[in-house]
Amino acid sequence: MKILVRNPLIVTMNENNDVIEKGAIAIDGNRINYVGPMEWTPAGPFDRTIEADRTIAMPGMINGHCHSPANLVRGMMPSKPLEIWRAYYRASLRDMREGDFYASALLGGMEMLKNGATTVLDHFFGNQACRFMGAGAAIQAMRDLGLRHIVALTLSDKNYEETMPLGDSAKQFSDEIRRMSASEAKPTQAWLEDCEAFIDTLHAPEKLTTACPGPSAVQRCTDELLRKSAEMARRRNLPMHIHLAETKTQAVMGREIYGTSLLKHLDAVGVLDSNLSLAHSIWIDDDDVELFARRDATAVHNPASNLRIGSGLAKVKEFLAAGINVGLGTDGSASNDGQNMFDAVRLAALIHNQAGTDFNQ
Numbered sequence: 370m371k372i373l374v375r376n377p378l379i380v381t382m383n384e385n386n387d388v389i390e391k392g393a394i395a396i397d398g399n400r401i402n403y404v405g406p407m408e409w410t411p412a413g414p415f416d417r418t419i420e421a422d423r424t425i426a427m428p429g430m431i432n433g434h435c436h437s438p439a440n441l442v443r444g445m446m447p448s449k450p451l452e453i454w455r456a457y458y459r460a461s462l463r464d465m466r467e468g469d470f471y472a473s474a475l476l477g478g479m480e481m482l483k484n485g486a487t488t489v490l491d492h493f494f495g496n497q498a499c500r501f502m503g504a505g506a507a508i509q510a511m512r513d514l515g516l517r518h519i520v521a522l523t524l525s526d527k528n529y530e531e532t533m534p535l536g537d538s539a540k541q542f543s544d545e546i547r548r549m550s551a552s553e554a555k556p557t558q559a560w561l562e563d564c565e566a567f568i569d570t571l572h573a574p575e576k577l578t579t580a581c582p583g584p585s586a587v588q589r590c591t592d593e594l595l596r597k598s599a600e601m602a603r604r605r606n607l608p609m610h611i612h613l614a615e616t617k618t619q620a621v622m623g624r625e626i627y628g629t630s631l632l633k634h635l636d637a638v639g640v641l642d643s644n645l646s647l648a649h650s651i652w653i654d655d656d657d658v659e660l661f662a663r664r665d666a667t668a669v670h671n672p673a674s675n676l677r678i679g680s681g682l683a684k685v686k687e688f689l690a691a692g693i694n695v696g697l698g699t700d701g702s703a704s705n706d707g708q709n710m711f712d713a714v715r716l717a718a719l720i721h722n723q724a725g726t727d728f729n730q
């Protein structure tokens with residue numbers, strides 16, 4: 370089917386950031402074969418013409434970090450620090466099964482498509498009662514929507530209480546946290562075998578699916594799990610995704626555990642590489658910025674989630690000045706209350722103005 374889109378304002382996002390005021394887009398089957406000024410539109414005939422004046426056409430956005438199971442609890446989680454917020458969110462996953470993961474991914478995916486995102490990275494953690502924690506159902510939902518997806522299966526072989534200072538104020542939670550950890554515990558090798566099987570079963574770029582490892586966070590994984598996950602991704606030519614230094618507590622605990630920053634530890638175990646994207650990357654040292662840039666890794670900034678649960682503000686201006694690749698994400702709907710990438714764009718464009726008054730930046 371040949372389609373002509375007439376007269377949209379086209380935001381090309383090309384190297385010169387050209388904007389075409391009266392543009393045209395010609396589509397033949399599943400290929401876009403012309404984007405440019407209206408007057409150079411290739412000759413028809415077209416099966417369908419869409420009059421698109423007073424609309425904007427632009428490349429689809431990429432949501433670089435979210436958790437699809439969170440869409441069913443949108444608006445229900447408290448704005449508490451991540452370490453406490455997490456207990457509420459994880460409890461909500463306990464009763465979810467494949468049908469719920471399908472519905473949750475479908476809801477979030479629809480919202481993304483409606484708001485201009487055509488690709489998403491889903492850092493998936495579901496319920497261990499399901500095969501691959503239910504990730505297959507989320508993948509099916511995104512295939513059904515025609516939403517391109519990278520699903521990074523969350524891996525974590527350390528108990529949560531080993532990574533968190535559970536002081537007196539958390540005593541009332543500590544039994545519950547230990548109980549949750551015990552119910553999720555699995556040996557390192559079992560996590561790795563699961564992830565290999567997940568990729569063997571579900572990785573299918575022709576069906577819009579990239580399946581890859583997604584270690585939860587540096588401090589939530591043994592060095593062996595981090596190293597072997599990275600080896601798996603490299604061997605299969607896949608990306609890898611991880612959370613990095615989302616809260617100050619994590620950064621302080623990381624230094625206590627490793628004697629250095631979380632990023633430097635990741636580098637020391639040979640994981641920091643150009644195929645790795647790191648969600649948040651907020652609480653990092655000044656000399657970490659240079660290391661981050663040198664390894665050509667990607668930081669994924671999630672401004673709405675960071676504000677919603679008060680995690681902090683990534684040094685995005687410094688990242689960009691250092692040449693670090695910076696992506697944007699919504700994070701899950703449990704810490705954002707939506708999956709709208711225009712929100713992420715708007716917040717990212719606004720909140721960093723408060724860090725200085727250099728308007729050339």
Ligand SMILES: [Zn+2]
Nearest residue numbers: 612648700701
């Ligand atoms: Zn996250």
